Amino acid sequence: MMGRQKRVQRKLFYTILNLDQRVRKDHILRKVKNYIDFDFIYNEVNDKYGINGNVSVPPSVILMMMLLLIFYNVRSERELMDTIPERLDWLWFLGYDLDDEIPNHSVLSKARARWGVVAFKMFFERIVWQCVQAGLVDGSKLFMDSSMVQADASNNSVVNKQSLKRYLNKSYQILESRLEEEQRSSGSDNAVKSGAADRKYISTTDPDASVTRRGKGKSKLQYQIHRGVDKKCEVITATEVTPGEVHEAHRMQSLIDSHQNNTGRKVETAVADSKYGTIENYLACQDRGIKAHFNSLEETQKGTGSKKGIFPKEAFSYDDVDDIFICPAGQILKRRKYFKKRKHYEYIASSGACNRCQLRKKCTKAKSGRTLKRHVRQDDLNFMLDQANGGEAKKDIRTRQHLMERSYARSTRYGFKRARWRKLWGVQIQEYLTATIQNMMVLISNIKEQATAWLWPRPNPDIRERV
Numbered sequence: 001m002m003g004r005q006k007r008v009q010r011k012l013f014y015t016i017l018n019l020d021q022r023v024r025k026d027h028i029l030r031k032v033k034n035y036i037d038f039d040f041i042y043n044e045v046n047d048k049y050g051i052n053g054n055v056s057v058p059p060s061v062i063l064m065m066m067l068l069l070i071f072y073n074v075r076s077e078r079e080l081m082d083t084i085p086e087r088l089d090w091l092w093f094l095g096y097d098l099d100d101e102i103p104n105h106s107v108l109s110k111a112r113a114r115w116g117v118v119a120f121k122m123f124f125e126r127i128v129w130q131c132v133q134a135g136l137v138d139g140s141k142l143f144m145d146s147s148m149v150q151a152d153a154s155n156n157s158v159v160n161k162q163s164l165k166r167y168l169n170k171s172y173q174i175l176e177s178r179l180e181e182e183q184r185s186s187g188s189d190n191a192v193k194s195g196a197a198d199r200k201y202i203s204t205t206d207p208d209a210s211v212t213r214r215g216k217g218k219s220k221l222q223y224q225i226h227r228g229v230d231k232k233c234e235v236i237t238a239t240e241v242t243p244g245e246v247h248e249a250h251r252m253q254s255l256i257d258s259h260q261n262n263t264g265r266k267v268e269t270a271v272a273d274s275k276y277g278t279i280e281n282y283l284a285c286q287d288r289g290i291k292a293h294f295n296s297l298e299e300t301q302k303g304t305g306s307k308k309g310i311f312p313k314e315a316f317s318y319d320d321v322d323d324i325f326i327c328p329a330g331q332i333l334k335r336r337k338y339f340k341k342r343k344h345y346e347y348i349a350s351s352g353a354c355n356r357c358q359l360r361k362k363c364t365k366a367k368s369g370r371t372l373k374r375h376v377r378q379d380d381l382n383f384m385l386d387q388a389n390g391g392e393a394k395k396d397i398r399t400r401q402h403l404m405e406r407s408y409a410r411s412t413r414y415g416f417k418r419a420r421w422r423k424l425w426g427v428q429i430q431e432y433l434t435a436t437i438q439n440m441m442v443l444i445s446n447i448k449e450q451a452t453a454w455l456w457p458r459p460n461p462d463i464r465e466r467v
């Protein structure tokens with residue numbers, strides 16, 4: 001017999017409603033609550049609150065709200081607060097009752113400004129450490145890559161700092177001094193290193209973002225996310241945010257440091273793509289006893305630009321006894337001068353020899369003849385390059401591509417591709433929360449029993465002392 005819907009008469013009082021019973025046993029938020037300690041935040045932000053005055057929303061609840069915001073990729077904080085009373089599972093997760101008053105959406109932005117990036121960094125590091133303790137991190141091999149994130153600012157907000165207009169319009173001068181002041185006060189290492197203040201184009205709504213272009217697309221206001229991922233369970237062990245213009249090669253050593261600090265394990269092999277293959281990175285890895293499994297940047301640019309159609313460096317043989325190069329025409333190239341900044345010597349044949357040479361067209365386009373460069377630590381460099389061209393390195397480089405693409409692809413479900421908040425510190429907070437959620441998912445799906453006592457702090461937080 002067909003049932004019919006009765007006319008709904010809303011009850012005013014429910015006497016047997018228990019939110020805990022309404023949330024299913026295998027609900028993902030139940031697992032999050034079981035395994036993740038949000039109460040650590042009380043100690044972390046203790047000094048950010050006064051002794052007197054209005055009682056704040058508990059910091060642990062605020063942190064959980066931010067987690068919901070990213071985890072469910074809610075469009076805005078206002079929408080999150082509007083949705084909370086409608087979702088029993090969210091109410092249960094946050095510890096609210098059906099008739100509890102939900103805070104205003106502004107508590108989240110105020111908390112971010114009050115706590116700063118450090119609180120979220122600590123949250124990220126704690127979850128990484130939980131993954132280490134659960135045996136989900138090997139730690140000896142670190143895979144690295146970077147990805148662009150679109151800033152929360154329109155391209156229409158970009159102004160040309162050097163434009164004549166700014167000298168004619170007083171409001172431009174006021175704006176410029178405000179932007180420069182903001183950059184100085186942010187005190188960010190990345191902002192300083194990126195030379196943000198010297199940029200020609202700058203956004204008036206998000207001055208930390210930089211106008212960058214990758215591939216054939218249009219230039220956009222972007223940030224760059226740099227990540228280090230461990231292979232065993234694909235836990236993100238290190239992450240950094242910089243303006244889009246920062247070259248990823250410059251962040252390699254700090255990613256290795258963060259990984260070692262966060263996991264307590266020494267990196268034995270660094271795996272990355274050829275953009276990381278600079279002389280500085282090879283030699284830094286050599287100094288630290290790390291195998292460099294990444295192709296040389298110089299190697300990938302061989303035969304392009306001004307080098308197109310001319311003899312490669314390998315066509316010249318080096319005589320280490322006399323410190324000379326012998327060219328394909330049998331002429332000698334002698335050491336001429338030293339470039340202090342780049343730490344290499346320049347070698348050149350006598351100008352007469354190159355002028356008379358029949359191979360000249362295949363060798364050089366320079367009027368003064370062919371020159372070659374040799375780094376002061378060329379032997380170390382050659383050793384590292386041989387290692388980078390070995391079979392093990394090639395296998396790792398292939399693995400890296402899929403592993404890193406997966407890590408960033410998973411982030412897109414948490415709204416990774418566009419910044420929610422402005423300024424470098426805002427994007428850093430978003431990235432720490434996104435990476436934390438990804439690691440949390442790894443932890444929850446791999447752990448067998450409920451953990452009760454995670455060891456914190458790490459036994460020796462600064463592993464750099466030991467490795």
Ligand code: SF4
Nearest residue numbers: 327329354357363370
């Ligand atoms: S151009 Fe100069 S360096 Fe090149 S092959 Fe001829 S002599 Fe040698």
